[in-house]
Amino acid sequence: MAFSATFSHKSFWHLSPTPQAQRRHHPLRLPIICANAAEPEKQSETTSQEPSNSQPSPTPPPKPKRPVYSMKKGQIVRVDKEKYLNSINYLSVGHPPYYKGLDYIYEDRGEVLDLRIFETGEYALIAWVGIPTAPAWLPTYMLIKSDKLDYERM
Numbered sequence: 001m002a003f004s005a006t007f008s009h010k011s012f013w014h015l016s017p018t019p020q021a022q023r024r025h026h027p028l029r030l031p032i033i034c035a036n037a038a039e040p041e042k043q044s045e046t047t048s049q050e051p052s053n054s055q056p057s058p059t060p061p062p063k064p065k066r067p068v069y070s071m072k073k074g075q076i077v078r079v080d081k082e083k084y085l086n087s088i089n090y091l092s093v094g095h096p097p098y099y100k101g102l103d104y105i106y107e108d109r110g111e112v113l114d115l116r117i118f119e120t121g122e123y124a125l126i127a128w129v130g131i132p133t134a135p136a137w138l139p140t141y142m143l144i145k146s147d148k149l150d151y152e153r154m
Contacts, residue, residue: 067117069140071124075112076146079105079126083142104131109146 071077084090084105085098095102105128113135114125124143127135 069115069117070122071112071115071140071143071145073112073115076109077112077124077126077143078107078109078146079138080142080144081106084138087139087142089138089142104128104133115140 105126108128108131110126110128112124113127116123116125116137120139122140123137124140125135125137126143
């Protein structure tokens with residue numbers, strides 16, 4: 001079996017006799033295109049031809065203000081049982097009425113890890129101390145703040 005192949009002259013760019021031809025056909029070299037290169041020339045032409053009407057440059061929009069939260073990170077909280085059982089958060093979980101598996105959120109302390117304002121209101125990310133469960137986002141209106149950090153279990 002014999003191997004035969006045909007190549008175009010462009011595939012042998014490295015064999016061209018002049019270095020200029022090598023640079024022109026090098027596959028990795030791309031022409032540098034600068035979109036703003038022509039704009040300074042146009043601006044200099046327009047400023048020399050037209051009288052200058054100095055208009056102040058538009059000021060950037062002001063930065064949005066930081067939101068004011070009703071709690072702080074690290075705050076110790078409990079969940080109000082009545083508000084939670086009547087909320088859509090409890091209904092979305094699908095537990096039966098007065099499910100006993102969630103009693104730790106009413107009795108044990110939880111720590112606020114993060115606060116955010118979503119479209120539906122202000123929420124806090126709560127992690128329960130000593131309970132091996134994932135943190136949960138709960139609305140802040142159903143949280144009871146603890147005044148002191150040394151929390152006693154009910």
